[in-house]
Amino acid sequence: MTFEHLFRILAARKKLASLIFASILLLVLIISLVLPKTYKATATVVADIKPDPVSGLSQIGISTQTSYLSTQADIIQSANVANRVIHALHLQENSAMREKWMSETEGKGDYEAWLGERIGKGLVVKPSRDSNVLEITYKGADAKFSAALANAYARSYIESVIQMKVDPARNYADFFEERSRIARDKLEKAQQKLAEAQREKGIIVTDERLDVETTKLNELGAQLVLSRAQLAESSSRNTAAKKTAESLSDVLNNPLLGSLKADMARLQGKLQELQAQYGDNYPQIIETKANIKELDSRIRAETSKVQASMTVNDNIAQSREAAVQVAFDDQRAKLLKLKEQRTELAVLEQEVTSAQKIYEALQSRLSQINLESNSSQSNIYLLSPATEPAEHASPRVVLNMIIAFFPALLFAVLGCIGVEMRDRRIRGVHDLRQIPDTPVLGVMLAPTARIRNDKGLDSAKLNRYFSSSIQPVRHDRSLAS
Structure with a gap:
């Protein structure tokens, strides 16, 4: 079917097409006027995703803004918020709604759950894509009631968000309170155990006492090293004195022995001079020998004194070294015992420190949880409340008529084509092709048709519609008219 054929059909059946087109538009108009009017009220809320000033945590965590707003939209449409709306507006006390519930469910199920589902049908929540704003729209048959429900949903949503934050915080507060009590008991027991150990060991200030005893041990160690060095020196000098006393520095540097040895040298020189002049029985020689002998005895006696002093x-160095060694051993044993006691006390102190840290951490967390559980602030704020709409949102007669224009036009065309298919008429030359075994002698033009030349239609144009060649009928304008 060509457009020319379609236009011929529509022109021939324009009354039917107009009737169908007008009927559909009239039906849409009647339906738009009959349908009950619906009013739409919108309240907007904004979600602040900045960190919570109490907990210090971000409101959305690692989630994206889109998923966060989608979650908030689901919360608004939840049964919890609907139940809050019912109690806020006292809808559960509405006798008409209760009678309707009885008639529909015969009293089966929960009335408030049914009522929440009923009022939720008119709720539409639209999260914004480029901001943190949520639009809470309610559609209803009454303008004032729609605005009240939109505002009630916004307020109930904010209350639910606060409750969702406060309820877990209160549960956590009870948990941390119990754990804090247990931690406090452990800390007290650890402190009591440490105090008993300190009293038993006689250690009050453990670190200071350990430092003092370590200093004493270091001093005794230095004295022991010095005593051993002095003992080694005295022992070596005593041994040397027993072997060759005359070569000792103490003997050589002794002034008395030096004086005696000088006198000895002088007398020996005098003896040699006298022996050179006189005989051995010379009185001065005998006297000189006696003096030399006496002087040698005194030298030997003084040398023996030096050896005895060494x-x-x-012996004194040996005694001192032994005493210092005993003191060093005693101090070392005492220090080792103190370190052992200090190790035992360090374990107890570590237990006290660990219990103290756990208790302080629990107390800090408990304080924060208590703040959160008592907080009445939310990150959701009512941006603009819903107001009573002045005009209804639907049905919109003009818009419905504009929308129905194209379907009505389509049905009018389809209706004309359907009637044409049931009652076929020859509308043009191409319709003759659909009739088999029908000879065509020629084509008569309409009286108002324009004639291009004297020959009328060309045979080439007719051959496009028929398989056999035909000749146009010669005619003149008078005949055509």
């Missing part, structure tokens, strides 16, 4: 010094 022996005494060696």
